[in-house]
Amino acid sequence: MKNFPERSGRNPSSGRDRRNRIMNRKTQKRTLGIAALVTVAVIWQVIAEYVVGRSFILPSVTDVAGAFADLLTSGTLFADIIVSLEHFGIGLIAALLLGVPVGILMGWFRVADFILDPIIEILRPIPPLAWIPFAIIWFGLTTQAAGFMIFIGAFFPILTATYSAFRTIPKVFVEAGKVLGCNTSFELIRYVALPAAIPAIASGIRIAMGVGWMCLVGAEMFGVSKYGLGYQLWHNFYLHQMPNVVVYMLILGFTGLIIDRVFRNYVDGQLLRWHAGEVA
Amino acid sequence: MSDVSIRDLGKAFPKDDGTVTQALADVNLDIQDQEFICMVGPSGCGKTTLLRIIAGLETPTAGEVTVDGNAVIGPDPKRGMVFQEYSLFPWRRVIDNVAFGLEMKGVGKEERRKTADHYIDMVGLSQFRNAYPFELSGGMRQRVAIARALANDPDVLLMDEPFGALDAQTRNRMQRELLSLWAGTKQTIVFVTHSVDEAVYLADRIVVLSQRPGTVREIISIPWSRPRDRTSAEFAEVRRRVLDMINETETSQ
Numbered sequence: 001m002k003n004f005p006e007r008s009g010r011n012p013s014s015g016r017d018r019r020n021r022i023m024n025r026k027t028q029k030r031t032l033g034i035a036a037l038v039t040v041a042v043i044w045q046v047i048a049e050y051v052v053g054r055s056f057i058l059p060s061v062t063d064v065a066g067a068f069a070d071l072l073t074s075g076t077l078f079a080d081i082i083v084s085l086e087h088f089g090i091g092l093i094a095a096l097l098l099g100v101p102v103g104i105l106m107g108w109f110r111v112a113d114f115i116l117d118p119i120i121e122i123l124r125p126i127p128p129l130a131w132i133p134f135a136i137i138w139f140g141l142t143t144q145a146a147g148f149m150i151f152i153g154a155f156f157p158i159l160t161a162t163y164s165a166f167r168t169i170p171k172v173f174v175e176a177g178k179v180l181g182c183n184t185s186f187e188l189i190r191y192v193a194l195p196a197a198i199p200a201i202a203s204g205i206r207i208a209m210g211v212g213w214m215c216l217v218g219a220e221m222f223g224v225s226k227y228g229l230g231y232q233l234w235h236n237f238y239l240h241q242m243p244n245v246v247v248y249m250l251i252l253g254f255t256g257l258i259i260d261r262v263f264r265n266y267v268d269g270q271l272l273r274w275h276a277g278e279v280a
Numbered sequence: 281m282s283d284v285s286i287r288d289l290g291k292a293f294p295k296d297d298g299t300v301t302q303a304l305a306d307v308n309l310d311i312q313d314q315e316f317i318c319m320v321g322p323s324g325c326g327k328t329t330l331l332r333i334i335a336g337l338e339t340p341t342a343g344e345v346t347v348d349g350n351a352v353i354g355p356d357p358k359r360g361m362v363f364q365e366y367s368l369f370p371w372r373r374v375i376d377n378v379a380f381g382l383e384m385k386g387v388g389k390e391e392r393r394k395t396a397d398h399y400i401d402m403v404g405l406s407q408f409r410n411a412y413p414f415e416l417s418g419g420m421r422q423r424v425a426i427a428r429a430l431a432n433d434p435d436v437l438l439m440d441e442p443f444g445a446l447d448a449q450t451r452n453r454m455q456r457e458l459l460s461l462w463a464g465t466k467q468t469i470v471f472v473t474h475s476v477d478e479a480v481y482l483a484d485r486i487v488v489l490s491q492r493p494g495t496v497r498e499i500i501s502i503p504w505s506r507p508r509d510r511t512s513a514e515f516a517e518v519r520r521r522v523l524d525m526i527n528e529t530e531t532s533q
Contacts, residue, residue, distance in 0.1 A: 175337055176367040178355040180432065181384035191384070195371045274371045274412040 059243040064250075067243035076227065080248075081255060083227040087143060088216050088259075091150020095208060098151075099158030100201065106159075107166025107197075108189060120159065128153040128211070129218045136222065146219040146228070153215035154208035161204020165197035199275050202267045209263065213256045229255070282348055282435035282468045284311040284334060290342030290493075291329055303329045305493035307343070314466045318479035321489030321497075322526050327472045328364075328440055330494065334470060335361045335438050347436060357381050360429030360467075364441040366421050368413040374400060374424050375409045381432035399427040402461060419450040426458070430465060439471040443478070455481055459506055476522045480515055481508055486522060491529045498525055 041061050048060035055063050071077045105112040106120075131152045139145035169192075177192035220230025229252050236244035289307040292300040303326040311317050319327045332338040334345050336355040345352040347359065368377050375396050376383075382392035400409050403423040413421055422442050429437060443451045455478060462469060473479050479486045483502055490497040500522060509515060 170365075172363050172365045172367045173369060175355075176361070176363065176369070178337065179335055179357065179359065179361040180381040180428070181357040183384075187384065191380075192369070195369070198371070274414065 056240060056242050059246050063243040064246045067241070068247045071244065071247055076232070077251070080227050080229050080232050081251070083143075084216060084220065084229045084255070087146035087219065087228060088150055088212060090143065090147030091152075091212055091215070092154050092209065094147065094151040095154035095158050095212070096205070099155045099208075100162050103159045103162025103201075104166060104189060104194070107163045108185060108193065113163075120156075124156045124160075128215045132219065132222050135219065146216065149215045149219035150212040154212035157208040157211055158201070158204050161207070162197065162201050165200035165204075166193055168200075169193050169196045199271055202271065206260065206263060206267075209259060210256070213252075213259070217252060283313050283315075284309075284436060284468060284470070285346045285349075286310070286330075286334070286343070287346070288343035289330070289333065289340050289345065291326065291333060291338065292341045302493035304333075304340075304495070305342075306495050309487060309496055309499075311468060311470065313468055316462065316469045316471065316482060316484045317487060318471045318473055318483035318485075319487045319489060320473060320476055320479050320522060320526065321494060322491050322529055323474065324492055325489045325529075326492060326494030327489050330489070331361075331438050331440050331470060331472050334436070335359055337361075357385070357432040358434050359436045359438060360432055360434035362422065362425050362429050362437070362439045362442040364444050366413070366418070366425075366445075368421055368424055368428070370413050373410050373412055374405065374416070377413070377424055378428045378431050380428060385432075396427075396431055399431045400424070402430070402464075403427045403457070417450075418446050419454055422446065422454065423457070426461070430461070430467075434467060437467040437469045439469065441472055441474065444474070451475075451478070456507065458482070463506075476519050476526070477510065479522065480519050481510060488522060488525050497529060 045061045048055075048058045048063070052058040059067070102116065106116050107113070128149060131149060135145045135148045135152075139148055173192050173196055174188060177188050182188045182191060216228075217230035217233065220228040221234040229248050233245055233248040233252070236242075236248065286307055286309040289304055290302070291304040292302050294300050307330060319330065321327050329338060333340050334347075334352065336352050336359065352359075368374075369380065372380065375393060378396035378399055379387075379392040382395055387395070397406070397409065400406055403426060405420060405423055405427070408416060408420065408424075413424070416424065425442070443454050446454060459482065471479075471482060480502065486500045486502065487496055488498045488500065489495065500518065502518060504514075
């Protein structure tokens with residue numbers, strides 16, 4: 001066996017050095033990130049307290065922290081998150097149940113595309129929040145009305161992602177499916193097209209969740225229920241409790257972030273096994 | 281028992297301006313059971329189209345293809361196909377790619393995996409049975425694709441430049457392996473290639489197609505035993521004959 005210099009002659013400490021450098025990069029990233037956040041908080045605090053001076057116009061960091069502590073002890077915060085997640089879940093599941101099949105139909109059958117495309121193209125550009133009046137008339141001030149709003153927001157991104165994924169499936173996969181014994185469109189969709197489209201559909205769902213989360217706030221602001229993060233945000237605005245408003249803003253942001261991260265980790269875990277590279 | 285018979289076959293593709301491109305015209309060819317046929321011809325002569333018609337992926341505009349007397353009307357697992365592009369399903373492990381055809385037939389999981397393992401073993405990839413396609417090299421992927429086609433136990437194996445994307449060494453090795461596989465399974469093989477060397481190395485008969493519209497220009501029988509010596513004088517002689525034929529048809533237009 002011939003010894004290659006880069007193997008045998010390697011300085012034993014060089015691997016550790018490299019690891020250390022990577023570790024240093026990581027700590028550096030974290031330290032700088034935290035430092036930036038702290039700086040912004042300090043500037044915010046100083047401006048709120050000494051420049052603006054009115055909690056109604058700009059609540060300070062400490063005002064917000066105090067409001068957060070009060071809301072935690074008063075106990076509705078948790079219920080609000082649950083209600084919002086319920087609205088979100090209803091809307092997202094409905095959007096998936098309808099958006100994926102319609103997208104498959106339009107992507108696979110040209111006639112379905114010709115029939116449905118004009119309808120979709122007229123409905124799609126309507127901003128989701130413009131549906132609020134009819135959401136209330138059709139469903140009343142109910143959980144379903146809020147769910148409907150999220151459905152409207154999430155449906156189109158899921159539909160278009162599924163559609164375009166189906167339109168761009170490599171022809172060779174479909175033909176391989178045919179010569180290997182897929183006799184019907186159903187079999188080709190079930191065993192070839194849908195699995196091939198999953199990464200693109202997952203990206204579409206991620207976008208849909210972002211839009212849906214925005215619609216959630218809009219729907220809840222219009223008072224479709226007595227709980228929910230969006231409802232509380234608006235309610236506290238009426239009460240002029242601006243520190244509470246900031247708390248709800250931040251919680252909305254964090255919850256949205258967590259939902260996105262959980263979904264992405266799940267999808268990556270499922271798909272990265274076969275799909276090299278970033279998925280959703 | 282699978283002989284393929286091609287009768288007066290023609291294929292025209294419609295163009296945007298309303299006219300048609302005649303890809304194939306009056307193709308007549310009889311392929312016997314267990315025969316290894318290579319199709320060569322100038323680029324654009326329709327050899328891939330002809331193969332796709334035999335597979336049932338294209339419908340002819342004239343004439344017909346019959347396999348054992350039955351007209352080809354669509355794709356059928358009895359006619360296996362190996363594509364030029366990588367056609368493995370990337371979301372399935374090697375084992376489940378190879379078992380795909382059996383799954384479509386409704387064979388149970390245990391049994392189809394056992395059969396798939398047998399074919400994976402035949403192409404020498406047992407240790408990769410649980411790998412995903414993206415983890416395999418180009419040559420390995422095409423070996424899995426061959427195993428996947430063979431797992432359906434087809435009567436006819438159609439191969440569309442399956443080694444075209446591989447480097448020269450891998451290609452030569454794949455040709456040797458294909459021949460030893462075929463020695464065991466003895467399917468009828470129709471193999472499209474643009475490499476005359478490959479055709480002379482593999483085929484019982486080489487079918488030379490003419491320039492578009494493609495038709496059978498000449499059929500050259502190669503009765504030599506295998507494995508063949510690529511460097512021998514007779515090999516070079518046949519290769520030159522075929523190349524001359526292709527060049528002639530190319531320059532005559």
